[in-house]
Amino acid sequence: MSNSKLLIIGFIWPEPNSSAAGGRMMQLIDLFLKKKFEVIYTSPAKFSENAENLEHLGITQKQIQVNDSSFDEFLKEEQPTHVLFDRFMMEEQFGWRIAEQCPEAMRILDTEDLHFLRKARQQAYKDKKVFKKKYLYTDIAKREIASILRSDLSLIISKSEMEILVNQFQVNINLLLYLPFLLKPLKDKDTENLPNFDTRQHFISIGNFLHAPNWDKTLFLKEEIWPLIKKELPEAELHVYGAYTSQKVEQLHNVKQGFLIKGRAPNAIDAIKQAKVLLGPLRFGAGLKGKFIDAMQAGTPSVTTTVGAEGLCGDLPWCGEIANSAEEIAKQAILLYSMPKRWKIAQRNGFNIINKRFQRKVFAANFFKRLKKLEQDLNLHRQQNFVGQILMHHSTQSTKYMSLWIESKNKDSAKESI
Structure with a gap:
């Protein structure tokens, strides 16, 4: 050729x-x-x-x-x-x-x-x-x-x-x-150097704000999910990254609530690997969601919906939790954030999905x-x-x-x- x-x-x-x-x-x-x-x-x-x-x-x-x-x-x-x-x-x-x-x-x-x-x-x-x-x-x-x-x-x-x-x-x-x-396959040397459970903190959400599913997901987090998580984990913050922030996005920023709009991430994987859990509660969408692939490569477990996980893991276990209601999403996010063994299993599941399904x-x-x-x-x-x-x-x-x-x-x- x-x-x-x-x-x-x-x-x-x-x-x-x-x-x-x-x-x-x-x-x-x-x-x-x-x-x-x-x-x-x-x-x-x-x-x-x-x-x-x-x-x-x-x-x-x-x-x-x-x-x-x-x-x-x-x-x-x-x-x-x-x-x-x-x-x-x-x-x-x-x-x-x-x-x-x-x-x-x-x-x-x-x-x-x-x-x-x-x-x-x-x-x-x-x-x-x-x-x-x-x-x-x-x-x-x-x-x-x-x-x-x-x-x-x-x-x-x-x-x-x-x-x-x-x-x-x-x-x-x-x-x-x-x-x-x-x-490319994730090798042991790639995954061993990632931050571990104890050195990570806070939640992260990421996605281009020009994309309607991402804007809706951010509203869902702000209005229904994050208040439930913050009530149980008062010290936690949600860092919301995404390209093309507009005034309506920036207005959601609230330090007191720990809901922080961070704008464009210079490098998505670098930002995600500092967080303990990625939240991606998409209520509609199609295709494969790149944010979850980035999270798997960063060794960061995810909580998403059935639509969010579609097409990614096949018959393999998801790299975190899948739930569809605000209450269940919040509950699973809190458990994942608080339980090192559960978190480590979810992280390994992510490495497995990358290596078995996207070579x-x-x-x-x-x-x-x-x-x-x-x-x-x-x-x-x-x-x-x-x-x-x-x-x-x-x-x-x-x-x-x-x-x-x-x-x-x-x-x-x-x-x-x-």
Whole structure:
């Protein structure tokens, strides 16, 4: 694959210190660089001062525009062999241009998480109802699944999401690949140097505040869970970390209550390993939650919900406790914080989950084996996905002419302003 060129179309510029999505993207980039791919990273988003400097890794960075044919010229010049769309919205915007200008390029979609699943759970929560499958059948589900069907391969981060796509929506499994977080094994020397139970103190919560499940989780902690914990453990504090704190987040800061908003953590794992217990009571969400992976690597047990733990531990015991009501979450958090033996078992469970379920070596080999097979019979693969061809045909027509119309309007407006 030494002559291969990967074009990534990013929803945003990757910020591995701000979100699990940023970390995931850097893991994927690293996979391709190790296989000697030339990598170009593009995005219509504004550059961020917190983004990874990709040029230091030998990656070309380019800002692109939506609804602009300059992207077609860029494609003709670069002629990528592989294209990776970061989330389905990028495939919607740019997929038809790739299909027109680089028909032989393999189109890969990284879903990050199933957006329609997260939104469905959020809606059920807003409705104060138990989540049921009927919540899945939305316009965003149609859009996201159409994007999966148009792509040659979609990377799915959670086995739970694989099951929903295959069993609930009858997506052909040949279009999907389970590719979770890709981690190096934890060795004894890594875990022995971590702070022990006696040298740690306080609770921690972490997560990007632009992400709705994280903001809701913070409110849940502040209003219902933390008062119960603080009553039993009056000396304890909750340190709340997260990128993109806003005024509404900072207003939750209260020294007297021991509820401390700390803002962005320079290094998530370093912050987490000082704490005794991580609290992540997510009431809705999808995908794999990077905060729990960071906690496992930091040797910090976690208390979360069924949604928070989804897809992470499989049949293995969780690295802490799983509970769903405020009272039960608080109770389990207090026990974990107060009982060294229970805490140590939870910590070991976390190391075990990392080493048995997220080994980079295993999944990387499987990924490139799959890519090689697709490269050898891409035309046949596409023929067998005729529904995807139909969707690409109709999407190309509708999106193309809408995009050309917007581009024309933009040019007319520019002329009028001169």
